[in-house]
Amino acid sequence: MNVLHSMAQGFSVALTPLNLLLAFSGALVGTLVGVLPGIGPITGVAILVPLTYAMKLPPESAIILLAGIYYGAMYGGSTTSILLNVPGETASVVTTLDGYQMARQGRAGAALAIAAIGSFVAGTMSVVGLMLFGPYLAKWAIRFGPAEYLALMVFAFSMISTLAGKNLAKALIATFLGLAFATVGLDPGSAVPRYTYGQMKLYDGMDFLVVAIGLFAISEVLVLLEETHTGQVVTAEMGKVWITFKEFLFSIGAVFRGSLLGFFIGVLPGAGASIASFISYTLEKRVSDRNGTFGKGDIRGVAGPESANNAAAGGALIPLLTMGIPGSGTTAILLGTLMGMNVVPGPLMFQQHPKVVWGLVASMYVGNVMLLILNLPLVKLFVKILLVPRWILLPAVTAISFIGVYSVNNSPFDLLLMAGFGLLGYLMRKMDFPLAPVILGLVLGEMMEKNLRRALSISGGEWGYLFQSSISITLWILAAVSLFTPLLFRKLKAVKDEAVTGEEEL
Amino acid sequence: MTDRLTGGLLLVLSLGYAYQARSFDVGFMADPIGPKAMPFIIAAFMFLFSLYLVIRPDPEPDWPVRRVWVNKGLVLLSFVLYAYALVPLGFLLSTTLQVTFLAVMFKGKIWKGLAAAVVASLVLYSIFVLLLGIPLPVGKIW
Known part of the structure; x- marks a missing residue:
């Protein structure tokens, strides 16, 4: 496939006025979502998906808007990490370590600038990676039959369960809860109603958006009811958002290391932006910290992880687009949205929906440029948002969530369902159950069952068929290894758990 | 436990x-x-x-005190009431009530909360219904 030709086609999609406007709005809303603590990218994306349906956007425009929110949030999260020592979302937790120190030394401007530049470089590199590896991976994945897909999904589930929470048993329970929710509704194979209890409204199954908004947004409101402090105060002096050429040269190595690392971590299912930023910080400290400056305001401690989390967000799109396997809660919602628009990601995606794929890739370039010009001058304005008192902000977010949920099916029943999942999400958060696996299980459950049944139809009910081809055997082994010997991950998890308490994996 | x-x-x-x-x-x-x-x-x-x-249970999570539970219960109840009120009362009225109630729950003053709620409902209605063309219930009691 001619990559340049494809890119030209992509830009012709991304540069239409509507899509430019959507990329801009996405980046803007995403930055706001990232700046506000408590509202993560997954909530932002989930609330806005129903609107893309209701506005009848074509799939490529919808995905451009949502992806804009996704990486805008990545970027916005780092702003508050640096200025206030408050990470807007998990992927920017490590940014606080050196970023906030820099801000206290009056170098906030340089930290914000390198975060922007690093994100831009990383975004660009992951776009190049997607162009190079995407079609290749798609060609390889085309040989996957139902048995191989089933094994791949099991692998993705075991990865996300291993990485998502502190307690593996709880993460696995969350995954199977999601799979159980996915069985509600008419069975696609035989049209038998399952777990509908006579409710006609459940025949179509539970909409993943209603579940996601309930689990993430509503439960967050319930959690925040407990907190007593009322607002943040901007303490750090910002200065000008710019860095000297010397500082730039000093940190460019960290940017490239972070980008490369982040990209490959992002490609793995289950390991998203947060883990990429944690590993990048650990690595950068080991490689560069010769004078013990890390943790005391070293610019490379901002450059590395900030590049890594953006690269990972891009890398995560590869398994999503080529195999239909999301690596995180947010990408699971993107997958569900595409499937809702009859665009089923998979090996044929590059041939059947080139407009969606290459339009998205091109809009990532465009979006990165927009974030750069949006953020450098406007960062002071964004931080002002934090001055809005909670008693206005949170009720308003709740009202927007209601609109989102209601407009999925124009059904008040969904609002009840949402309230129920809000309570469930609250209890799960309190008890340290991770939430992202529930969404992943719900979105992938039907496909998983389909592939299982298709595989057994091929073999005439012989279960051994699931473990026959070398690809599926490899994937089953990988799944088992990632579950039962998490030695490789234990240390990374320890680093992560130390810094993150009760936060949700993206 | x-x-x-x-x-x-x-x-x-x-x-x-x-x-x-x-x-x-x-x-x-x-x-x-x-x-x-x-x-x-x-x-x-x-x-x-x-x-x-x-x-092999984890250590006990720190549950909130009883008063907070009552607040949570009320907030959840208000969500349920909203689901039933939305179609008959319409988006503007039910959202104004809901946002006012939440503002009070988040320790805002009731009059300020009401003012914010009226503004928020009108702004959201203008954006979603008038600008983006997303249908929201107008209410049956008018």
Whole structure:
């Protein structure tokens, strides 16, 4: 496939006025979502998906808007990490370590600038990676039959369960809860109603958006009811958002290391932006910290992880687009949205929906440029948002969530369902159950069952068929290894758990 | 203790989940395992991991004090009422009430909260209905 030709086609999609406007709005809303603590990218994306349906956007425009929110949030999260020592979302937790120190030394401007530049470089590199590896991976994945897909999904589930929470048993329970929710509704194979209890409204199954908004947004409101402090105060002096050429040269190595690392971590299912930023910080400290400056305001401690989390967000799109396997809660919602628009990601995606794929890739370039010009001058304005008192902000977010949920099916029943999942999400958060696996299980459950049944139809009910081809055997082994010997991950998890308490994996 | 109770509850739920799956009968089986198999598999794993939770529970989470629980209960109740009020009262009125109530719950003053709620409802209505063309209920009592 001619990559340049494809890119030209992509830009012709991304540069239409509507899509430019959507990329801009996405980046803007995403930055706001990232700046506000408590509202993560997954909530932002989930609330806005129903609107893309209701506005009848074509799939490529919808995905451009949502992806804009996704990486805008990545970027916005780092702003508050640096200025206030408050990470807007998990992927920017490590940014606080050196970023906030820099801000206290009056170098906030340089930290914000390198975060922007690093994100831009990383975004660009992951776009190049997607162009190079995407079609290749798609060609390889085309040989996957139902048995191989089933094994791949099991692998993705075991990865996300291993990485998502502190307690593996709880993460696995969350995954199977999601799979159980996915069985509600008419069975696609035989049209038998399952777990509908006579409710006609459940025949179509539970909409993943209603579940996601309930689990993430509503439960967050319930959690925040407990907190007593009322607002943040901007303490750090910002200065000008710019860095000297010397500082730039000093940190460019960290940017490239972070980008490369982040990209490959992002490609793995289950390991998203947060883990990429944690590993990048650990690595950068080991490689560069010769004078013990890390943790005391070293610019490379901002450059590395900030590049890594953006690269990972891009890398995560590869398994999503080529195999239909999301690596995180947010990408699971993107997958569900595409499937809702009859665009089923998979090996044929590059041939059947080139407009969606290459339009998205091109809009990532465009979006990165927009974030750069949006953020450098406007960062002071964004931080002002934090001055809005909670008693206005949170009720308003709740009202927007209601609109989102209601407009999925124009059904008040969904609002009840949402309230129920809000309570469930609250209890799960309190008890340290991770939430992202529930969404992943719900979105992938039907496909998983389909592939299982298709595989057994091929073999005439012989279960051994699931473990026959070398690809599926490899994937089953990988799944088992990632579950039962998490030695490789234990240390990374320890680093992560130390810094993150009760936060949700993206 | 919380984990033990939850584990126990999940054990019962997974049994119930599997029990109900027994009745998913189809006359004509398009595939060898039919609609029952997946629920059975899920229930089996769920049972296993819940058992683990009962045997090896985590330390107790820090639950809020009773007063906060009452507030949470009221907020959840208001969400349920909103679901029933939305169509008859319409988006503008029910959202104004809901946002005012939440503002008070988040320790805002009631009059300021009401003012914010009226503004928020009108702004959201203008954006979503007038600008983006998303239909929201207008209400049946007018």
